[in-house]
Amino acid sequence: MKLSRYKREVSAALAYVALLLAVGAAAPTFFGAGNLRDLALNNAPVLLVAVGMTLVILVGEIDISVGSQFAVCSVAAGWMAKEGVPVVALLPLVLLLGALMGALNGALVGYLRLPSIIVTLAMLVAWRDALRWVTQGEWVQNLPPNFQWFGLGQTLAQWLIVGVALGVLVAFSWMLRNLGAGRAVYATGSDAEAARLAGIEPRRVVFGVFVLMGALTGLAALLNAVRFSAVPSNAGIGLELKAVAAVVVGGAAITGGRGTLIGTLIGAALLGTIGTALTFVGINPFWEKAIQGAIILAALVSDVALGHFERMRVGGLTLKTAGAAK
Amino acid sequence: MAEATLLRATDITKSYAGVQALKSASLELRAGEVHALIGENGAGKSTLIKVITGAVSADGGELQIEGKTVTHNSPRVAKELGVAAIYQQPALFPELTVAENIALGVEQSGMGGRVDWKSRRRRAAELLAQVGARIDPDRDAGDLTMPQQQLVEIARALGADAKVLILDEPTASLSEEDTQNLFNVIRSLRERGVGMVYISHRLEELPVIADRVTVLRDGRTIDTRLMSEVNRQQLIQMMVGRELSAVFPKREVELGDVVLELRDLGCAESGVHDIDLSVRAGEIVGLAGLVGAGRTELARAVFGLTPVDSGEILLRGKPVRIGSPAAAIRRGIAYLPEDRRRHGVILDMQIGSNITLASLDQISSGAGLDFRREREIAGDYTRRLGVKTPAIYVPVATLSGGNQQKVALSRWLLTKPSVLILDEPTQGIDVGAKSEIHALMTDLAAEGVAVLMISSELPEILGMSDRVAVMHGGTVVEILDRADATQEKVLALALGHDAAEVSGVAEARP
Numbered sequence: 071m072k073l074s075r076y077k078r079e080v081s082a083a084l085a086y087v088a089l090l091l092a093v094g095a096a097a098p099t100f101f102g103a104g105n106l107r108d109l110a111l112n113n114a115p116v117l118l119v120a121v122g123m124t125l126v127i128l129v130g131e132i133d134i135s136v137g138s139q140f141a142v143c144s145v146a147a148g149w150m151a152k153e154g155v156p157v158v159a160l161l162p163l164v165l166l167l168g169a170l171m172g173a174l175n176g177a178l179v180g181y182l183r184l185p186s187i188i189v190t191l192a193m194l195v196a197w198r199d200a201l202r203w204v205t206q207g208e209w210v211q212n213l214p215p216n217f218q219w220f221g222l223g224q225t226l227a228q229w230l231i232v233g234v235a236l237g238v239l240v241a242f243s244w245m246l247r248n249l250g251a252g253r254a255v256y257a258t259g260s261d262a263e264a265a266r267l268a269g270i271e272p273r274r275v276v277f278g279v280f281v282l283m284g285a286l287t288g289l290a291a292l293l294n295a296v297r298f299s300a301v302p303s304n305a306g307i308g309l310e311l312k313a314v315a316a317v318v319v320g321g322a323a324i325t326g327g328r329g330t331l332i333g334t335l336i337g338a339a340l341l342g343t344i345g346t347a348l349t350f351v352g353i354n355p356f357w358e359k360a361i362q363g364a365i366i367l368a369a370l371v372s373d374v375a376l377g378h379f380e381r382m383r384v385g386g387l388t389l390k391t392a393g394a395a396k
Numbered sequence: 397m398a399e400a401t402l403l404r405a406t407d408i409t410k411s412y413a414g415v416q417a418l419k420s421a422s423l424e425l426r427a428g429e430v431h432a433l434i435g436e437n438g439a440g441k442s443t444l445i446k447v448i449t450g451a452v453s454a455d456g457g458e459l460q461i462e463g464k465t466v467t468h469n470s471p472r473v474a475k476e477l478g479v480a481a482i483y484q485q486p487a488l489f490p491e492l493t494v495a496e497n498i499a500l501g502v503e504q505s506g507m508g509g510r511v512d513w514k515s516r517r518r519r520a521a522e523l524l525a526q527v528g529a530r531i532d533p534d535r536d537a538g539d540l541t542m543p544q545q546q547l548v549e550i551a552r553a554l555g556a557d558a559k560v561l562i563l564d565e566p567t568a569s570l571s572e573e574d575t576q577n578l579f580n581v582i583r584s585l586r587e588r589g590v591g592m593v594y595i596s597h598r599l600e601e602l603p604v605i606a607d608r609v610t611v612l613r614d615g616r617t618i619d620t621r622l623m624s625e626v627n628r629q630q631l632i633q634m635m636v637g638r639e640l641s642a643v644f645p646k647r648e649v650e651l652g653d654v655v656l657e658l659r660d661l662g663c664a665e666s667g668v669h670d671i672d673l674s675v676r677a678g679e680i681v682g683l684a685g686l687v688g689a690g691r692t693e694l695a696r697a698v699f700g701l702t703p704v705d706s707g708e709i710l711l712r713g714k715p716v717r718i719g720s721p722a723a724a725i726r727r728g729i730a731y732l733p734e735d736r737r738r739h740g741v742i743l744d745m746q747i748g749s750n751i752t753l754a755s756l757d758q759i760s761s762g763a764g765l766d767f768r769r770e771r772e773i774a775g776d777y778t779r780r781l782g783v784k785t786p787a788i789y790v791p792v793a794t795l796s797g798g799n800q801q802k803v804a805l806s807r808w809l810l811t812k813p814s815v816l817i818l819d820e821p822t823q824g825i826d827v828g829a830k831s832e833i834h835a836l837m838t839d840l841a842a843e844g845v846a847v848l849m850i851s852s853e854l855p856e857i858l859g860m861s862d863r864v865a866v867m868h869g870g871t872v873v874e875i876l877d878r879a880d881a882t883q884e885k886v887l888a889l890a891l892g893h894d895a896a897e898v899s900g901v902a903e904a905r906p
Contacts, residue, residue, distance in 0.1 A: 248764030250756035257742050257753060264739040266701075268753040268807065269725040327744050 078321025130326025172284020259326025490538025798829025
């Protein structure tokens with residue numbers, strides 16, 4: 071009975087298991103430790119952004135500027151490192167930078183009530199081109215040696231990155247379920263006016279969620295940047311699509327109010343695995359995007375179909391109790 | 397009066413989700429007549445109009461237009477048969493020009509049709525001249541004043557060859573001069589044989605403009621009379637002549653101190669002004685008035701939803717500023733909004749989460765929300781209020797209207813309010829749930845809660861209230877004690893008639 075509330079999550083999980091089984095049968099080497107580690111590491115930044123995106127979508131908004139914010143934070147992290155900012159100070163500074171960009175979105179959407187899709191579309195272009203102008207397209211090179219892998223060495227840092235991503239996911243998942251603020255997020259996304267009448271301040275909730283989105287994007291950018299010897303100025307292109315897709319495939323309603331972070335984890339895993347899986351099975355990885363698109367559509371269609379089923383089932387349920395009451 | 401019958405609606409019935417809006421409504425409209433349709437809020441006027449214009453389909457009864465029975469009415473069918481309706485709020489496209497707006501209702505070209513701009517403009521000018529409006533057809537409709545927009549709508553209806561014109565409170569927001577203008581247009585349409593259904597709460601204008609009048613009450617047609625044969629008092633009595641048979645669980649309660657007091661309260665944004673009102677602990681004050689009189693607007697101002705910009709709100713004698721619902725809740729004010737389906741509950745959320753939503757601090761601890769406590773609370777309140785549900789974890793959307801309302805009410809009871817504002821608490825819910833909610837209100841009053849109850853149902857107002865505050869035109873015009881309040885008095889005051897006349901009405905009672 072409880073599981074029935076998480077139908078979408080369960081069906082995404084089943085699809086993921088089916089994918090793993092199929093790949094496992096066709097190419098058992100897929101499950102090699104090295105490959106799994108690479109998969110986790112490559113998808114950790116996307117997962118972090120998808121956590122923020124889940125919050126944004128739960129309140130009924132969207133943020134398509136995350137890719138550009140990600141690039142700004144990546145380059146800023148590189149610059150600061152080169153300027154001699156100690157590695158421990160990088161984290162709060164990059165988080166703050168991300169949060170500020172998020173706060174700008176949040177103020178425009180939450181307080182000025184501008185449509186988030188347009189606001190963040192403008193930001194997507196504005197941050198990206200501002201960065202291009204400032205960097206003149208140049209990558210940040212000659213980073214100090216303690217920048218890469220935080221100076222911790224590759225093995226330890228890899229665990230750290232994956233661990234932080236999963237830890238953030240678990241922490242936010244707990245907060246959404248167990249804190250009043252989490253309730254406020256769901257209430258705002260379900261019916262902002264009803265939430266307001268219950269004493270919640272939807273504007274503040276929307277603002278806060280965008281700030282978190284920005285901070286998580288900053289975190290993702292930093293964890294991603296330390297993996298390489300140079301920071302590209304065009305990082306994060308298409309990141310918004312990956313994040314939104316993970317959230318939607320994970321069962322969240324794009325209209326807000328419904329979804330879980332466990333679903334987002336499954337969605338990110340499913341979409342993040344497809345490309346590598348294709349390579350292992352010997353299919354041209356050019357198909358990756360097409361298949362991802364098909365999965366997103368399938369998720370939306372099954373949503374509608376399940377909705378129909380749900381209404382029928384609930385109708386039956388009410389009838390039954392009405393009879394029992396007599 | 398030998399004119400042909402244009403429209404005949406016979407014994408129309410219609411129910412929405414189990415609530416009977418029309419029980420047996422009939423209306424007969426002749427060519428060249430202005431036929432007034434009156435009744436209290438919720439008497440069924442709007443529903444009857446919607447049946448005639450095809451916006452909703454009737455459950456039973458017969459609708460004839462020019463002698464032909466209409467079986468499958470729809471807005472399109474009604475329009476082809478020559479029915480047009482003009483509402484209080486003009487429904488023009490503000491971005492289009494006047495000529496384009498008029499053409500929208502008239503031109504029959506398909507999607508591929510070419511627009512003949514010249515003839516369109518000429519036609520618009522002709523039609524506007526017929527309604528005596530001097531308006532440039534090339535202006536954007538959004539730039540016109542309200543009365544001008546109304547005339548454009550009438551012109552559009554004429555262009556579509558409307559024979560039956562429904563005017564829904566057309567003068568509600570018109571000045572005296574604009575009203576006279578409109579009356580002249582109505583008279584000239586009458587000359588041309590157009591039949592008009594004229595809905596208005598301004599009883600004083602009916603003798604001036606209407607030929608006959610039909611009174612609706614509780615979804616039934618009470619009578620149709622020649623306007624020259626009835627006076628205002630008789631009309632009011634026909635509107636309210638309802639038996640006060642329902643028994644209300646009203647109890648005498650020792651009244652405490654004044655809890656909520658409003659002094660000269662005004663809110664420009666929502667049009668309420670100069671409100672003086674107080675509610676004592678244990679008291680139920682009924683807030684009566686017509687739709688648009690400012691009752692909900694007053695409640696919203698007190699609850700911090702719209703800014704108060706004059707006068708003051710006092711709680712237990714201390715002036716307070718309430719800037720948001722959250723602030724109101726902290727100060728012990730609870731507001732059960734009108735139209736629970738939209739905003740009283742969050743439909744996707746479970747019963748428990750809905751009930752605790754305004755009191756999350758009560759179930760929060762260092763370790764997050766206490767779900768066990770939440771289940772206990774949900775269990776307590778569903779039992780106490782008799783919420784009929786298979787389980788407490790189902791989304792509120794699966795409950796019936798009455799049970800949703802009980803969940804909404806539970807949320808506010810959990811906040812332990814000292815002031816409870818109820819906005820149409822029993823509208824559209826079944827009889828059983830209704831009397832349960834009434835009983836609960838009595839209990840709350842007995843516990844010392846100050847209750848302010850907005851209701852459009854006069855028996856409910858008279859049955860439950862210790863005092864009745866009547867609103868008209870954005871302010872409280874009179875406060876009646878329980879013993880002095882009668883249906884006629886309350887309605888007459890709500891219609892904006894003065895106290896002297898009110899006493900006349902009371903005496904005229906059989």
